[in-house]
Amino acid sequence: MFFQVLYSEFLKLRRTKITWIVGLLYCFAPLALSFFMIILREPDLAQRMGLMTAKAQLTVGTADWPTYLSLIAIVLAGGTIVIGFIEAFVFGREYAEGTAKNMLTLPISRSMFVAAKIIVSMVWYTCIVVVVYGISILLGLLVGLPGFDPVLLERNIRLCLLVLLGTLLLSSLPAWIAVVGRGYLAPIGFTIFSSIVLGQIFLHTGWAPWVPWSIVFLTAGAGEPGAPVPGAGSFVVLAGVFVIGCILLYLSLDRADNTQ
């Protein structure tokens, strides 16, 4: 039966514009990064066009593969917002379109719906990350950045996988907020607040390795120079957040009154 639930959840995404919109918007990130590399490589041109000052070059780095790959990892850390939007859609849609009551009156364990929706969201987001990463590498090659090294790429892929894992572990909380908030707005608001406000504020403090939304950015190397590197303990925190989110999600679907 779980396969049927999973299949149904994938089927629900058919023809939804939001899948393409989210993917396309995220694909602008590598485009912007590669353009940025061009600007860094041609600072005179950029200054003549009024796009960038000489000072900016000092803060960002140089136009080479190590800089480019590190920026890709930071862009992928911004996926904490994207996964929140995906969860808002996957879970919030059932309330926005009024189909939650249909789903919840079926003789199927509600935990199956939770698991299937979380899996669908994760697969959806992973596909986006793979596409974004692939486009980023292609654009880097097209731009002709110097310093390409397969070992560096392999190391970056590992780092990005770690960032991906961290992002995926943050997916259950916005899903729960979508169920509690019965729609899209609450999880989107929560995602923006947690990723942009909480994540960025704590990123520059000593607590960063323990604040879930900072951990992902810290892992990606977005912290201050000399910032602590998140260890296994940080990922235990993320795993804990994921498990707590899933439990809350299940309880909200199974125990709370479903009045919409």
Add this chain to the structure above:
Amino acid sequence: MSDATKSPLAARKKGAMEGSVSNRGGDTNTPVIYAEDLCKRYPEVTAVDSLCLEVGRGEIYGFLGRNGAGKTTTIRMLLGLIRPTRGRVLLFGKDVSTDRRAAVSSVGSLVETAASYTTLTVRENLEIQRRLTGTGREAMERAVAVLGLEEYVNRRAGRLSLGNKQRLSLARAILHNPRLLILDEPASGLDPAGIVEIRRLLRRLADEQRITVFVSSHILGEINQLADRIGIIHRGRLVEEFDARQAETEAQDRLEVRVSDPERAMLLLRTNMGIGDIKLREDRALEIAGTSGRPAAIARLLVEAGMELQALCPIREDLEARFMRLTGGEP
């Protein structure tokens, strides 16, 4: 009004004391729907209060009430979408709170508004239901045919008219051949022909397949023509429950009497005939309840007392009048 119709709860208790649970039209002792002392309280309002229900196999139960009377809350509790504050619901003898999956395994439902995945076609929406209920493809085709959705199967649900959205929801509800249909305002959005079609469909399902139908509505005509039994809910309480056919045919026991001296007539009727339920209306006519078989005696008493009897006629109380009387409106 009989004891049973005066207090459904009292009738249930009486049935339980007699050691049997009635099952109208059923062939087992297990009612399809059994709700006991159902109560749902919110901090500021009691949505459903001490509601008892019992619906047997093959029965069409009409659940009438004004907007906000507690119909949808009751339906949500029946389906396990809302947890009752007190009481319990059994569907096919299975407790919805503790054994929800077994209880709703053979239930098709439509709660409040018709809802479907707007980006998916009619066929894809039904495909989801088919897969999640483990039903064969032929059932999907049958449901499409029964609801007259053939020409819309490849149309996105979001582009359907309100009536066809309702049909899609009904097709989804009957797709897996449920033994119980719980429908909240199924005629909502349908045109008059559509309402007739749905009524016939539900009647056919009940008569031929002995499917039990629990249908809520605030449209009296719809319920009147469809239901075998009717329950009226008002401010969360089931205020009356009666057999629809019997109500239609039973002799009316309310009289309208016009006499020269209504105050004296009231006194006479009370003291000489023991009639307690007499109302003097604003138009100076007397409205007398509980007069079954006694109009001649009433007429004789008033005439012999020297009063001029101007009119004496039975008051025909249809469902609308009954509903209005029970829910506090003017008859």
